[in-house]
Amino acid sequence: MSDEHGASPPAPRHKLEGELLVSIGEIMAALVDVSNGDLSRRLEPHYPETHPIGALAMSVNAMMDALAEERAKSETYVVELQDKLAAIERQQAAIQELSTPIIEVWKGVLCVPIVGILDSTRTSEMTSNLLAAVVQKKARCALIDITGIEVMDTKVVDHFVRMARAVRLLGAQCVLSGIHPNISRTIVEMGIDLQGVESHRTMRDALRKYVAMTLPTNAAAASPATVAHTGEH
Numbered sequence: 001m002s003d004e005h006g007a008s009p010p011a012p013r014h015k016l017e018g019e020l021l022v023s024i025g026e027i028m029a030a031l032v033d034v035s036n037g038d039l040s041r042r043l044e045p046h047y048p049e050t051h052p053i054g055a056l057a058m059s060v061n062a063m064m065d066a067l068a069e070e071r072a073k074s075e076t077y078v079v080e081l082q083d084k085l086a087a088i089e090r091q092q093a094a095i096q097e098l099s100t101p102i103i104e105v106w107k108g109v110l111c112v113p114i115v116g117i118l119d120s121t122r123t124s125e126m127t128s129n130l131l132a133a134v135v136q137k138k139a140r141c142a143l144i145d146i147t148g149i150e151v152m153d154t155k156v157v158d159h160f161v162r163m164a165r166a167v168r169l170l171g172a173q174c175v176l177s178g179i180h181p182n183i184s185r186t187i188v189e190m191g192i193d194l195q196g197v198e199s200h201r202t203m204r205d206a207l208r209k210y211v212a213m214t215l216p217t218n219a220a221a222a223s224p225a226t227v228a229h230t231g232e233h
Contacts, residue, residue, distance in 0.1 A: 019046065023053045030060055039068040100126050102133045108140040109210065111203070115148030123159040127166060134170050141210055142167045145203040147178030157186055164197045173198070177206040 023046050030041050042061050047054030100122070103111045110133055114126070134142055144164070152160065167174040176199040179187075187194065200206040 020053060023047065023057065027053075027057055027060055030064070034064060034067065039064050039071065100129070102129060104133075104137055104139075105143075105207070108138065110134065110137060110139045110142045111145065112142065113145045113148070113203070118149055118152060118156045118160075120155050120159055123156055123163070127159065127163040130163065131166055131170060134167060134172050139172050141173045141175060143175045143177060143203065143206050143210070145177045145206075146180070146183070147203065150180045150182055152183050152186060154186065154190055157183070157190060157192065161187075161192050161194065161197075164194075168196055175200065175206050175210070177201070177203045 026043055030043055033039075033041050042064065043057040045054055045057055047057070049055055049058055100112065100114055103113075105111045110130070112126075112130060130142060130144075133139065164174040164176065174197050176194075176197060178201070179199055198206075198209075200209060
């Protein structure tokens with residue numbers, strides 16, 4: 001009922017307390033959502049900005065807006081970072097492939113010129129690539145030239161010898177060329193047995209030796225045809 005001036009009577013105290021509790025509950029629920037990573041909720045203003053509860057609700061909304069904006073920026077940054085990392089990995093793969101090319105100089109003969117710094121990781125990858133190439137190309141000989149390598153630590157030397165032995169297990173001959181004096185001294189000091197692994201001073205010497213070995217075979221393979229051709233006359 002209105003008073004004699006027509007103003008509405010004040011709301012009962014328990015009703016005001018109930019409305020305050022509802023607003024506070026909504027604010028608390030919104031903060032719980034924020035702590036769980038959900039930034040989609042926004043509070044409906046039940047009180048003006050000048051009211052403490054209204055000011056708190058608007059502050060919570062502003063906080064969630066700012067967090068959502070920062071999250072969007074962070075997600076964009078993560079996507080860009082992933083793209084950059086993927087590009088770097090592709091470049092590293094291309095560099096590794098170029099740094100250790102496996103060239104088929106002629107049918108059944110692979111040449112692997114190695115330059116740069118050798119470590120255990122690169123040697124392991126090199127071994128995998130070389131063994132795969134030996135099987136794929138059905139190679140009879142793998143010539144590994146290390147003229148560009150002056151120093152190897154003991155772990156790399158061990159990996160290198162294992163690679164040569166692995167090539168032999170696949171039925172191909174492994175030939176080393178261009179061994180630096182420092183590396184030869186390391187091999188001797190380690191007591192590594194290179195039996196079955198042929199070595200030459202230069203790649204040219206290794207190729208010349210292999211060509212000389214294959215010429216008699218090629219001549220023998222061609223001789224029956226030559227004799228048959230001569231017999232026709």
